[in-house]
Amino acid sequence: MIHRVRLSGAGHFDDWRQAARSLILQGAEPRDIEWGCDYEYTDDLFAAPSAPPRAVTGTLSVPRAFLTLAERLLCHNNPARFSLAYRLLWRLQRERNLLAQVTDADMCQSHQLVKSVDRDCHKMKAFVRFKEMDGEGARRRFVAWFEPDHYIIRRTAPFFQRRFTDMDWIIATPKGSAAWDGQSLHFNDQPQTRPDIVDETDDLWRTYFANIFNPARLKVKMMQSEMPKKYWKNLPEADLIPQLIRDADKRVQEMNNQTLNQTPPRFHQRLNKARST
Amino acid sequence: MAKSLKDRLAILSDAAKYDASCASSGTTKRNSLKSGGLGSTEGSGICHAYAPDGRCISLLKILMTNFCIYDCAYCINRSSSNVARARFTPDEVVWLTLEFYRRNYIEGLFLSSGIIQNSDYTMEQMVRIAKDLRLKHGFRGYIHLKTIPEASAHLIEEAGLFADRLSINIELPTDAGVEKFAPQKHPANIRRSMGELKTKIDEAHEPTLKSRRRKRFVPAGQSTQMIIGADKASDATILNTSAGLYSGYRLRRVYYSAFSPIPDASQALPLIRPPLMREHRLYQADWLYRFYGFNIDEITASQPDGMLELDIDPKLSWALANRARFPVDINSADKELLLRVPGLGVKTVLSILKARKHKRLGLEDLARLKVSVKKVKAFISASGWAPVSLIDRADLREMFNPPPEQLALL
Structure with a gap:
């Protein structure tokens, strides 16, 4: 018997967990399940509404490490994530030490996907840029636009809550949004559009970025491996980069050509006098 | 103003x-x-x-x-x-x-x-x-x-x-x-x-x-x-x-x-x-000292002028100067020895220790752990692999040098 499971939105972990639990308890084999979610639904495989998996009672225990792995795995945008997670769960029933077999093919694939999710989360924490909105209330209000690869907004929002607790903020993305109002986090799964807001402080940040750069140490590849171009369009400082690279050699030349016989500033001469007396 | x-x-x-x-x-x-x-x-x-x-x-x-x-x-x-x-x-x-x-x-x-x-x-x-x-x-x-x-x-x-x-x-x-x-x-x-x-x-x-x-x-x-x-x-x-x-x-x-x-x-x-490459090599040597169990003296011992080699990293440099310590058997060597293998990082070594409890590891397992097999295979033995002829090769060092730049036709 073929089971069809269509999860809502991008497929939240809790929904997957509930479905997977029932299916395991029914003894449904991995190859007999077709997983999908609203976001990635393309053909009419699911046209006929499928009955939600029968709720089956019973106990099912898994190592805690599996839950944290599966939770991250399901954030990935790979449509195979649901079936891969289920296959791990299925095999865990018989192979209790599966999670320790780091060279197993399923485990390797999971780790690869999870690594990509973790990196995306990390880059989101790094490259979100808040812009201040006008407002009269007691709390300052900020908004950010970010374009993650994976479905990570729910996963990273608590980080921003812990850090930017005293301000109201919204992080909007093409994969939904998260908002904090000082009381609770609110999520929206609908794709958002990029807000058009100017924040004057960006100008000071750009000044800092341009001046902290050392033209004598140009290493463009290194920069790009950590800050790939796909992020640049949402970083206020990034459009300075081409010019900084172009001018680097010239600036170093200028430094080297500076005449060395300039008289030192007057306060240096005063200091020297004071020292010698 | x-x-x-x-x-x-x-x-x-x-x-x-x-x-x-x-x-x-x-x-x-x-x-x-x-x-x-x-x-x-x-x-x-x-x-x-x-x-x-x-x-x-x-x-x-x-x-x-x-x-x-x-x-x-x-x-x-x-x-x-x-x-x-x-x-x-x-x-x-x-x-x-x-x-x-x-x-x-x-x-x-x-x-x-x-x-x-x-x-x-x-x-x-x-x-x-x-x-x-x-x-x-x-x-x-x-x-x-x-x-x-x-x-x-x-x-x-x-x-x-x-x-x-x-x-x-x-x-x-x-x-x-x-x-x-x-x-x-x-x-x-x-x-x-x-x-x-x-x-x-x-x-x-x-x-x-x-x-x-x-x-x-x-x-x-x-x-x-x-x-x-x-x-x-x-x-x-x-x-x-x-x-x-x-x-x-x-x-x-x-x-x-x-x-x-x-x-x-x-x-x-x-x-x-x-001297950016020199700076980079010093950081690598610093890492070997803090995380890989190397003594400072060992790292520069093979260099008479006390300078790290610029064209290869200090771990590889040490390994080439201490070939008698290799090959290291990835299925039985202890952690300290595994850490000395050029191409194995701390994380990989921990993964190897974990994985070998369940099976004997071959080169294909290392590949799954995203190890560059090409780089490590001269220095290890594994299930189905012994590098006898490699470690004794006179041109081993050359194998790690960056490829020569292609010459343009006149």
Whole structure:
């Protein structure tokens, strides 16, 4: 018997967990399940509404490490994530030490996907840029636009809550949004559009970025491996980069050509006098 | 005419770029959920941007002022330099830090300064900035203060209550170098300050009898920096100095900064391109010492001039000079030996130890762990693999050299 499971939105972990639990308890084999979610639904495989998996009672225990792995795995945008997670769960029933077999093919694939999710989360924490909105209330209000690869907004929002607790903020993305109002986090799964807001402080940040750069140490590849171009369009400082690279050699030349016989500033001469007396 | 805040930011960040550190990691975990304020630190640091020099921008790294009464030859801010000068008020530094932080540009502040009036006056102003950030504004982000040489112990101690990390630069690898290029600095005093700070950190770390709670004092420890390539010190000398700093003062990090040309440079110094590859090799050697169980002497032993090889990394260099130690059997060797295999990192070694409990590992298993089999296979034996002929090959070293550049047809 073929089971069809269509999860809502991008497929939240809790929904997957509930479905997977029932299916395991029914003894449904991995190859007999077709997983999908609203976001990635393309053909009419699911046209006929499928009955939600029968709720089956019973106990099912898994190592805690599996839950944290599966939770991250399901954030990935790979449509195979649901079936891969289920296959791990299925095999865990018989192979209790599966999670320790780091060279197993399923485990390797999971780790690869999870690594990509973790990196995306990390880059989101790094490259979100808040812009201040006008407002009269007691709390300052900020908004950010970010374009993650994976479905990570729910996963990273608590980080921003812990850090930017005293301000109201919204992080909007093409994969939904998260908002904090000082009381609770609110999520929206609908794709958002990029807000058009100017924040004057960006100008000071750009000044800092341009001046902290050392033209004598140009290493463009290194920069790009950590800050790939796909992020640049949402970083206020990034459009300075081409010019900084172009001018680097010239600036170093200028430094080297500076005449060395300039008289030192007057306060240096005063200091020297004071020292010698 | 008075310079605008933006103009001064340009000057005082330009002046700060020669400090290598931008780390924001290794401090206590904390957040603002309870206080309802601003700021958190979560163990690992975050790099919020990268400059085209490939360096991470994690902190707002600025000088409070670049006026300085010292005349250190290697420093852009020395008193005899004609560089443009500027000064922030403490309130301006606080404002910039908070506003940059709110926009998620940074993890916090790395504040350094030229010395104005005297060491204590300068240090007091810096402490005030950190104190205001913490107490007036409830800021829980990261703060790194560069302590001012010769500042009084009580000011350093106060700084430690508010800062995550304190640093004092050793500046050059040898005392003779410091005395030559930084006539107002005294290596003995720098080491004394480091020693006093270490003692304070150790004391704070001891749980008190009353509360069993540890006092918060410089939770991310102390670090230092030395300039590479300005004097004649060899890599062996540099690494020995580092080893002494790590063991004697339990520094968290020693930063190596390739000497870089500065505007209006002193004639006492070479006009050279910064030796970036040398700097990179020193960091690799530093890593071998701290995380791979290598002794400093071993790393440079095979190099008669005490200089690390530039064209291959120090771990490979050591392995080629110690071929009798290989091949290492990945299915039975202990952790210490596995860590010595070129191409196996700490994480991979831990994965190997875990995986081999369940099966005998072959080269295909290493490939699954994303190891470059090509690089490691000369140095290991594995299930179905023995490299007998490889390790004895005379041209083994050549196999690791970068491919020769293709010649153009005339």
